[in-house]
Amino acid sequence: MGTNRKLKNVIEPAYKCIYKLCIHIFRYLPIQSQKIVFVQGCGGGYRCNLKYIAEEIKRQHLPYDMVWLVDNMSAEIPKPVRKIKYNRIRAVYELATARVFINNSKSLYPVVKKKGQTFIYIPHGQPGCKCAEADGNLSGLWMKNSKLHSSLTDVFVSMSSYHTQVLKDTFWVPSNAEIWETGFPRNDQYYHDTTTLQASIRRKLGLSSGTRIAFYAPTFRDSGTVDAYNMDLHRVLDVLETKTGDKWIFFITLHPNFAWFSQPPYPFDERIWNMSGYEDIHELMLIADIVISDYSSTSLDFSHSRKPVLLYASDIEEYTRMRGLKPMYYQLPFPLARTNDELIENICKYDYAAYLDKFENFMSKQYGNYDDGNASERFVEKLKEIL
Numbered sequence: 001m002g003t004n005r006k007l008k009n010v011i012e013p014a015y016k017c018i019y020k021l022c023i024h025i026f027r028y029l030p031i032q033s034q035k036i037v038f039v040q041g042c043g044g045g046y047r048c049n050l051k052y053i054a055e056e057i058k059r060q061h062l063p064y065d066m067v068w069l070v071d072n073m074s075a076e077i078p079k080p081v082r083k084i085k086y087n088r089i090r091a092v093y094e095l096a097t098a099r100v101f102i103n104n105s106k107s108l109y110p111v112v113k114k115k116g117q118t119f120i121y122i123p124h125g126q127p128g129c130k131c132a133e134a135d136g137n138l139s140g141l142w143m144k145n146s147k148l149h150s151s152l153t154d155v156f157v158s159m160s161s162y163h164t165q166v167l168k169d170t171f172w173v174p175s176n177a178e179i180w181e182t183g184f185p186r187n188d189q190y191y192h193d194t195t196t197l198q199a200s201i202r203r204k205l206g207l208s209s210g211t212r213i214a215f216y217a218p219t220f221r222d223s224g225t226v227d228a229y230n231m232d233l234h235r236v237l238d239v240l241e242t243k244t245g246d247k248w249i250f251f252i253t254l255h256p257n258f259a260w261f262s263q264p265p266y267p268f269d270e271r272i273w274n275m276s277g278y279e280d281i282h283e284l285m286l287i288a289d290i291v292i293s294d295y296s297s298t299s300l301d302f303s304h305s306r307k308p309v310l311l312y313a314s315d316i317e318e319y320t321r322m323r324g325l326k327p328m329y330y331q332l333p334f335p336l337a338r339t340n341d342e343l344i345e346n347i348c349k350y351d352y353a354a355y356l357d358k359f360e361n362f363m364s365k366q367y368g369n370y371d372d373g374n375a376s377e378r379f380v381e382k383l384k385e386i387l
Contacts, residue, residue, distance in 0.1 A: 045075040
């Protein structure tokens with residue numbers, strides 16, 4: 001063990017030096033005209049908007065060389081997408097020779113951008129309700145890195161006219177950058193027949209056909225506190241079962257940033273499932289019957305299914321001070337509860353017809369929604385103009 005540790009202490013610093021040197025050397029390598037590099041978060045798996053872009057490229061049988069940078073090489077990345085280890089010299093090479101680089105995070109990557117490369121940023125969330133970037137109470141280092149990221153970005157992707165304005169106002173969009181108003185590819189699924197896919201997901205999870213799913217996806221708190229995650233989960237399930245006469249379970253997905261803090265004290269059991277490790281949250285939302293969230297963009301994503309959305313925000317005043325909420329948050333067409341009693345009341349008196357009318361009006365007149373089931377295709381058509 002001692003010898004191995006000594007070797008590691010010698011090899012790792014040497015590798016880091018070579019790695020940094022390659023960032024500068026590889027800038028002189030020629031660009032490969034049909035190579036696309038995808039980075040989901042900081043090397044995440046096959047999910048979010050990037051997954052659905054890659055799937056559309058595959059569907060059209062386009063001859064692009066697609067590379068996915070992953071932190072964990074055990075991640076399942078379907079062929080013909082090539083899986084490359086994140087933060088390795090090979091990843092630096094792929095980035096340096098890519099014609100197009102697509103990411104969904106404001107993290108910076110080891111590459112010296114050069115003429116002929118196009119950087120595309122498609123947010124992993126839907127900016128517009130909670131404050132972020134220029135109007136968020138974020139650290140100085142984050143703001144500095146975010147500004148640098150934006151300055152290198154050629155294309156920003158929007159899913160609504162309201163989203164476009166938020167990008168212009170708070171994301172430091174360069175004057176020479178484009179905003180593609182294509183919609184979000186991950187939301188296409190709500191506009192197509194996915195019966196077969198839903199059945200497949202349910203079989204994989206071992207769910208009986210009669211079991212209905214309440215999906216709870218709260219966002220993280222910058223302070224690391226877990227006090228806000230105090231929903232009475234079993235009480236909610238009991239009320240749903242009484243109201244509908246069906247069997248219900250909860251899917252809980254915790255924001256990836258929870259890995260930095262402690263886990264909320266949820267009583268995971270046969271009725272309450274911890275689904276945080278599931279690869280693609282959007283597959284889970286596809287089979288859900290109702291979503292309950294707080295300030296997360298999952299509520300707007302799921303609303304395209306035209307199924308019920310409820311908000312549970314027990315710390316709304318504190319969150320407003322900590323991160324900030326835009327006026328749009330209070331205009332969302334989803335019933336808002338600050339206590340468990342209010343949440344139960346909202347479920348009991350829920351009027352679906354009234355909600356649907358309010359939702360359609362919000363999406364068309366206030367949010368200016370672009371999602372219609374064809375976002376992936378529109379995005380790839382734009383991509384063809386570059387490649």
